[in-house]
Amino acid sequence: MTDDPAAAADLVDAALVRRLLAQQFPHWTDLPVTPVLPGGWDNRTFRLGPDLSVRLPTGDWYALQVDKEQRWLPWLAPQLPLPIPTPVAEGRPGLGYPHPWSVYRWLPGEAASAAAISDQGDFASSLGEFLNALQSLDATGGPGPGEHNFHRGGPLEFYAAEALGAILALGAEIDGPRVSRVFHRALDSSWPGDPVWFHGDVAEGNLLVRGGQLAAVIDFGTCGVGDPACDTVIAWTMFSGAGRQAFRASMTLDADTWVRGRGWALWKALITLRGALDGDDRSAARVSRRVIEEVLRDDEE
Numbered sequence: 001m002t003d004d005p006a007a008a009a010d011l012v013d014a015a016l017v018r019r020l021l022a023q024q025f026p027h028w029t030d031l032p033v034t035p036v037l038p039g040g041w042d043n044r045t046f047r048l049g050p051d052l053s054v055r056l057p058t059g060d061w062y063a064l065q066v067d068k069e070q071r072w073l074p075w076l077a078p079q080l081p082l083p084i085p086t087p088v089a090e091g092r093p094g095l096g097y098p099h100p101w102s103v104y105r106w107l108p109g110e111a112a113s114a115a116a117i118s119d120q121g122d123f124a125s126s127l128g129e130f131l132n133a134l135q136s137l138d139a140t141g142g143p144g145p146g147e148h149n150f151h152r153g154g155p156l157e158f159y160a161a162e163a164l165g166a167i168l169a170l171g172a173e174i175d176g177p178r179v180s181r182v183f184h185r186a187l188d189s190s191w192p193g194d195p196v197w198f199h200g201d202v203a204e205g206n207l208l209v210r211g212g213q214l215a216a217v218i219d220f221g222t223c224g225v226g227d228p229a230c231d232t233v234i235a236w237t238m239f240s241g242a243g244r245q246a247f248r249a250s251m252t253l254d255a256d257t258w259v260r261g262r263g264w265a266l267w268k269a270l271i272t273l274r275g276a277l278d279g280d281d282r283s284a285a286r287v288s289r290r291v292i293e294e295v296l297r298d299d300e301e
Helices: 005-011 014-024 060-079 120-136 156-173 176-187 228-232 241-250 255-278 282-300
Strands: 033-035 043-048 052-057 087-091 101-105 196-198 207-210 213-217 224-226
Touching: 014 033, 014 043, 014 052, 052 060, 060 087, 060 101, 120 196, 120 213, 120 228, 120 241, 156 176, 156 255, 176 255, 176 282, 196 228, 228 255, 255 282
Parallel strands: none
Antiparallel strands: 033 043, 043 052, 052 101, 087 101, 196 224, 207 213
16 A cells, blocks of 8 residues: 555555455455445545445545544434434455455435535535534544544644645735635634534535435544534535525524634635646636635625
8 A cells, every 4th residue: 555545545446345345244245346436535435235335544644533433423323313424344454455444334315516406505504403413412532633633623723834825825816815814813713612523524525415405424534523613614615695694594603613614614725726726727726716705705794
C-alpha cells in the first residue's frame, strides 16, 4: 500500500475484498462484491450481496475512524430518526492491506441531488431535524476533535493559516477583502456550550434519498463531539434561497454558530479553489466559486 490516498484507493479493489473475506469471514465468500461508485479517496466501499457493504480506508488517518465507528454507531443508531450505517463486523489488516476495515448493513437510496429531491425545503427541514436529534444525544465520553476527524468540531483557528494563505494566493480570483472579513468574524466566534455530537461531513454524497425524501445519513468517519458549526456547511454547498431558510429555521443553533459555519464553508472552498486553479480543474473551481458566492450573499442578508 501507499501513503497517497488517491493511489491507495486504486489498490483497494473487489479482488482484495474477496481475498480478505475468504481469509477472515469465509461465510460471506459466496456473496457478490460490487464497487460502489464513485469510489472516493478516503475510503472505498463495496456492496456485499443484497444486504451488506464493505468499507476499507485508504490511509492511516482514515483508518483511525474504524474503531470509532465500530464503538459509537451502534449506540447512536437507535436514538436517531433516520437510518445510519450499522457495523456488523470488523476486519483486520491482512494480505498486504495494512488497516482495519468494516462490514456494515447496506442502506438503500441514491446520493442527494436536485433531481432526486422532491422538495428542497422539506428535505432541508428533515436534515435539520436529524442534526438536532444528533446534537441532543449524550456526548459524555464521545470522541473530541483530533486527527481522526481532521479537527472538525474544534476551533476554526486550526485552519486559519491555510485559509488566509489561500485568500492571498487567489488574489483577484476572489473578492479578498469581503472573504477575509467574513472569515475573521468566524474566527472571532467560539462555541459557548458543552460539546455536542456532530456528523462532520454533511454533504450530498452522504445523504441518501428514496422517493424524493431524505432516507438515511451515511459516512460518520468525521463524527465527534464538540462545536456543531461544521454541520451547517451544507447550507451554502447544497441549499439556497428557501431551502437554506428552511434548513436554518429547523436548526436549534444560535446566530454565532452560523457565523462559524460560514468560516468552515469558506475554508474548504478556498483551499479547493486554489488547488483546482493550480490543477486546471475547471469543474472543481466552478463549484468552489459558487460556494464562496453563496456564503458572501448569505452574509449580506
